């Protein structure tokens with residue numbers, strides 16, 4: 001086996017029970033049927049065997065994945081895991097949910113299939129995540145209540161925050177305090193926004209001043225290093241960057257993978273295959289094919305003409321952009337194709353957040369150097385005593 005990881009972002013529905021301003025989903029009332037699960041599982045397992053990959057990570061997302069209900073997931077987990085086991089392969093399941101419909105009925109499936117942990121999202125301040133009736137304030141209140149209930153049930157929760165103009169205005173100090181002190185979280189991550197699909201209508205609210213964004217992220221990085229790094233708070237993507245710059249194995253977000261097309265695909269409830277959830281919900285011109293209509297996923301991925309753009313992007317960036325002369329090329333690889341495509345209408349350009357990334361990398365590099373210097377001094381002084 002190759003030791004490679006293959007990850008599938010699986011959208012069992014694009015329906016959702018809330019209404020975020022920046023949502024890029026086309027919320028169709030369509031759900032993945034239980035009858036098609038064995039076929040989907042077979043296609044994935046055939047691909048793993050063809051590529052000699054032993055384990056496949058399944059990231060269940062939506063829409064809102066919890067709309068499917070806990071029984072649906074219990075059944076899906078059993079079908080997929082037993083089929084994998086028969087072929088000596090394995091699925092690892094992860095759940096990303098807005099938490100709004102969480103109830104104790106979910107506890108068994110979360111502690112079983114999802115290993116006791118889930119991911120959710122919240123922004124600070126929350127102005128764009130809204131209930132269908134009740135707006136942003138009601139959303140924050142209900143979500144916070146669900147978070148506390150899930151934590152009380154022993155569920156570990158990681159939170160993703162999308163930065164927007166009001167986050168930059170609030171500043172990194174308030175932002176950090178909200179997640180760590182007010183919510184009591186030990187694991188969260190910050191994401192940059194991008195307008196895809198219907199979210200395009202709100203594009204102006206999310207086009208951030210890049211200098212301000214860089215300043216915010218560097219400020220947040222410094223606060224986390226001073227207070228969170230040594231006290232066990234995980235703050236992505238900074239923790240991965242510190243690992244990278246201190247010579248450890250780093251788990252970095254997909255935007256900085258060598259080539260996201262090596263590791264990810266997304267499949268929606270109708271079987272549509274594309275690079276990731278952002279593409280499968282927003283850009284039909286970049287669909288790779290349909291897993292229920294085509295018998296061979298490996299062949300689909302190898303022969304898809306539009307997928308070739310993803311595969312060739314890093315090479316093209318090095319040839320046509322200034323990434324080759326960038327000292328951070330080996331960690332950034334030109335950034336995220338969908339952030340580039342949604343801003344510029346082509347993916348054959350470097351990520352529009354380039355200058356922001358450079359500031360964050362430089363900050364991580366400086367902190368990493370300081371950590372290594374302290375470690376070196378400690379080793380020297382322990383040898384001298």
Ligand code: SF4
Pocket residue numbers: 015016017018019020022023024025062063064098
């Ligand atoms: S961003 Fe997610 S939680 Fe928000 S409306 Fe869209 S699918 Fe629902």
Ligand code: SF4
Pocket residue numbers: 254255256260261264275276277278335336337338339
């Ligand atoms: S297109 Fe961007 S968000 Fe999607 S998998 Fe690639 S790097 Fe990640």
Ligand code: SF4
Pocket residue numbers: 322323326327328329332333334335350351354355357358
């Ligand atoms: S930081 Fe900018 S120049 Fe450097 S590799 Fe990334 S996108 Fe290219």
